Amino acid sequence: xxxxxxxxxxxxxxxxxxxxxxxxxxxxxxxxxxxxxxxxxxxxxxxxxxxxxxxxxxxxxxxxxxxxxxxxxxxxxxxxxxxxxxxxxxxxxxxxxxxxxxxxxxxx
Numbered sequence: 179x180x181x182x183x184x185x186x187x188x189x190x191x192x193x194x195x196x197x198x199x200x201x202x203x204x205x206x207x208x209x210x211x212x213x214x215x216x217x218x219x220x221x222x223x224x225x226x227x228x229x230x231x232x233x234x235x236x237x238x239x240x241x242x243x244x245x246x247x248x249x250x251x252x253x254x255x256x257x258x259x260x261x262x263x264x265x266x267x268x269x270x271x272x273x274x275x276x277x278x279x280x281x282x283x284x285x286x
Contacts, residue, residue, distance in 0.1 A: 183220030184246040189232060190218040192243070196236050207231040226270040240277040 193203055204214040209228060217224045224232065233240050252258040263274060 180220065182223055185223065185243060186218040186220040188243050188246055189224075192236050192238060193218075193232075198236070203232070203235060206235045226266070226273045230273045230276075239280045240273070241281045 193200070198206075200214050200218070201211050204211040207214075207228060208231075216222050217228075229240065229243065233243065263271065266274065
């Protein structure tokens with residue numbers, strides 16, 4: 179299963195566990211229900227801003243969305259990570275930072 183589908187599946191699992199419908203969650207994060215459906219079905223990735231809003235409403239750390247086992251790791255991991263970060267605006271870099279701090283506090 180590809181990463182978009184795994185991420186979408188995980189968001190859906192958490193949403194359902196927290197007792198929200200797609201309509202309720204999409205209204206609370208200010209996106210169309212069809213957009214949330216697309217995220218949950220793995221048709222596309224959410225932006226970091228939307229992902230952060232979903233985490234906030236569902237009251238979970240961002241890391242929870244990525245607790246799945248099948249992730250494709252690129253050969254030049256350091257370069258790929260830096261490339262992804264370099265492409266982000268300041269707001270997304272802050273979200274990435276919060277995510278990394280939370281992730282490393284969990285794994286030590």
